[in-house]
Amino acid sequence: xxxQASGDEAxxxxxxxxxxxxxxxxxxxxxxxxxDPGSQRCAIIASKGTLDWAYPPLIVAxxxxxxxxxxxxxxxxxxxxxxxKGFTKDVKVGTTGNPAMPMPVPMADVFAGMPGMxxxxxxxxxxxxxxxxxxxxxxxxxxxxxxxxxxIACRMTMDVFEYEESDFIEGVEFxxxxxxxxxxxxxxxxxxx
Amino acid sequence: xxxQASGDEAxxxxxxxxxxxxxxxxxxxxxxxxxDPGSQRCAIIASKGTLDWAYPPLIVAxxxxxxxxxxxxxxxxxxxxxxxKGFTKDVKVGTTGNPAMPMPVPMADVFAGMPGMxxxxxxxxxxxxxxxxxxxxxxxxxxxxxxxxxxIACRMTMDVFEYEESDFIEGVEFxxxxxxxxxxxxxxxxxxx
Amino acid sequence: xxxQASGDEAxxxxxxxxxxxxxxxxxxxxxxxxxDPGSQRCAIIASKGTLDWAYPPLIVAxxxxxxxxxxxxxxxxxxxxxxxKGFTKDVKVGTTGNPAMPMPVPMADVFAGMPGMxxxxxxxxxxxxxxxxxxxxxxxxxxxxxxxxxxIACRMTMDVFEYEESDFIEGVEFxxxxxxxxxxxxxxxxxxx
Numbered sequence: 001x002x003x004q005a006s007g008d009e010a011x012x013x014x015x016x017x018x019x020x021x022x023x024x025x026x027x028x029x030x031x032x033x034x035x036d037p038g039s040q041r042c043a044i045i046a047s048k049g050t051l052d053w054a055y056p057p058l059i060v061a062x063x064x065x066x067x068x069x070x071x072x073x074x075x076x077x078x079x080x081x082x083x084x085k086g087f088t089k090d091v092k093v094g095t096t097g098n099p100a101m102p103m104p105v106p107m108a109d110v111f112a113g114m115p116g117m118x119x120x121x122x123x124x125x126x127x128x129x130x131x132x133x134x135x136x137x138x139x140x141x142x143x144x145x146x147x148x149x150x151x152i153a154c155r156m157t158m159d160v161f162e163y164e165e166s167d168f169i170e171g172v173e174f175x176x177x178x179x180x181x182x183x184x185x186x187x188x189x190x191x192x193x
Numbered sequence: 194x195x196x197q198a199s200g201d202e203a204x205x206x207x208x209x210x211x212x213x214x215x216x217x218x219x220x221x222x223x224x225x226x227x228x229d230p231g232s233q234r235c236a237i238i239a240s241k242g243t244l245d246w247a248y249p250p251l252i253v254a255x256x257x258x259x260x261x262x263x264x265x266x267x268x269x270x271x272x273x274x275x276x277x278k279g280f281t282k283d284v285k286v287g288t289t290g291n292p293a294m295p296m297p298v299p300m301a302d303v304f305a306g307m308p309g310m311x312x313x314x315x316x317x318x319x320x321x322x323x324x325x326x327x328x329x330x331x332x333x334x335x336x337x338x339x340x341x342x343x344x345i346a347c348r349m350t351m352d353v354f355e356y357e358e359s360d361f362i363e364g365v366e367f368x369x370x371x372x373x374x375x376x377x378x379x380x381x382x383x384x385x386x
Numbered sequence: 387x388x389x390q391a392s393g394d395e396a397x398x399x400x401x402x403x404x405x406x407x408x409x410x411x412x413x414x415x416x417x418x419x420x421x422d423p424g425s426q427r428c429a430i431i432a433s434k435g436t437l438d439w440a441y442p443p444l445i446v447a448x449x450x451x452x453x454x455x456x457x458x459x460x461x462x463x464x465x466x467x468x469x470x471k472g473f474t475k476d477v478k479v480g481t482t483g484n485p486a487m488p489m490p491v492p493m494a495d496v497f498a499g500m501p502g503m504x505x506x507x508x509x510x511x512x513x514x515x516x517x518x519x520x521x522x523x524x525x526x527x528x529x530x531x532x533x534x535x536x537x538i539a540c541r542m543t544m545d546v547f548e549y550e551e552s553d554f555i556e557g558v559e560f561x562x563x564x565x566x567x568x569x570x571x572x573x574x575x576x577x578x579x
Binding site: 018021022025026029036038039040042052055056059060063064066067069132134188189190191192193 | 411418431462542568576
């Protein structure tokens with residue numbers, strides 16, 4: 001220790017103009033911003049509980065985590081359902097409100113609201129996705145956990161709709177809106193789905 | 194003052210290697226990024242006008258502002274209605290398109306579109322939220338103003354749907370999309386609800 | 387060149403206290419963060435295919451690009467339809483689920499689901515927007531391309547719903563979720579519409 005201190009004292013003064021100094025500083029700033037911590041974090045809110053809208057948060061989150069980003073998904077409101085046990089058995093596609101959903105058979109929107117139509121659309125979408133080799137929600141949730149993505153259930157929604165911790169799949173964490181804010185304020189990618 | 198100036202002139206050249214210099218620079222960058230201005234700002238677009246979707250922007254915004262962040266909510270499209278006078282009296286929950294909304298009684302979705310069903314769902318949700326001690330929209334709007342959150346009405350939507358400034362609750366500001374961009378580009382948390 | 391090199395060698399050691407040094411470093415950091423690269427980038431996901439929800443991503447994106455930001459819109463899920471040829475001829479406003487949509491005539495929501503009602507709402511919205519001098523989707527897409535905004539079609543959605551590259555308007559690029567993540571992690575404004 002003493003020797004190191006004496007070594008420091010012996011450091012020779014380098015001839016350094018203010019211009020040189022500013023150049024060095026700019027180099028360091030460039031290097032630091034290349035590893036900008038904001039570009040390493042992704043925080044997503046998943047608020048919807050239909051099969052179609054369960055996909056986007058999981059697809060973006062797994063792509064982010066696969067790129068090495070520290071990623072969290074906060075499941076809240078209707079989205080909470082996505083991480084309950086048995087979601088994929090019960091879930092339906094929301095047909096109404098999606099006139100852009102391409103249907104094999106044209107279908108007036110009023111029929112889209114009839115009992116049975118959702119089941120049909122859901123089964124059609126499941127078939128389309130599996131034919132195309134797209135992962136199921138179950139597979140994406142498993143991938144998410146393998147990639148270390150934090151799956152967080154919103155405590156307030158749990159209270160309002162009377163969910164228990166035991167209603168959720170394994171690995172789910174529990175937190176409030178403040179936890180989302182604390183994570184998202186450090187992240188460049190923040191999305192509300 | 195004179196004495197200080199003469200003190201500066203007298204500053205002795207410190208023995209400083211380039212390595213020392215880079216260490217000091219990195220310290221300063223670390224300190225600066227700890228108070229990264231992006232982590233201090235939150236800009237949210239609230240585009241939906243139903244009771245359920247009025248909650249998320251207000252909940253995230255108040256959590257952000259309570260954490261000391263400079264926070265704005267831009268009310269646009271259907272969301273403009275949330276900051277009009279009398280919103281909570283007139284508002285309805287959107288039942289269709291939310292098959293995940295947990296209902297006490299199972300209900301085929303076609304019934305969810307019938308007149309009267311929305312009123313029932315809205316009243317059920319109001320009861321659920323108030324039983325659980327969740328703030329009402331009116332209370333959240335008041336909290337938002339107390340926390341200094343900017344509540345901004347989108348001028349373009351006002352023009353298209355013929356709203357007047359006098360249609361809005363107290364404290365609302367008026368601006369266009371450029372104002373959102375100007376705020377959001379400085380913010381880490383940016384959400385479209 | 388030789389003279390400059392010899393000039394550099396001749397740079398005299400400036401009297402620089404550590405305090406002076408830290409002041410200079412802080413100045414440089416302030417200057418660098420004023421041109422924070424995050425504040426120069428905007429990445430938006432457009433996931434909805436109705437006329438009303440086609441507007442927000444295009445309005446925010448054109449406002450961002452007009453402010454000099456490098457801007458991308460990733461069209462995915464139902465949003466893919468917005469950049470297909472002939473979108474504005476076929477598109478409908480989603481009436482259900484928008485109880486806040488101000489209608490000239492009050493209308494029970496069940497009627498909003500009847501065939502013909504969407505066409506009426508769409509035509510009403512087109513009229514309202516054109517009366518108010520708001521650009522059409524076609525005009526906004528053209529403006530977007532003029533401003534150099536990247537319009538990107540999601541390859542996975544194209545595969546699932548069997549779109550061909552030739553189904554899209556001119557200038558569209560094709561990429562996957564990883565491309566969105568790679569762009570968005572560098573951007574302060576990231577939105578999911």
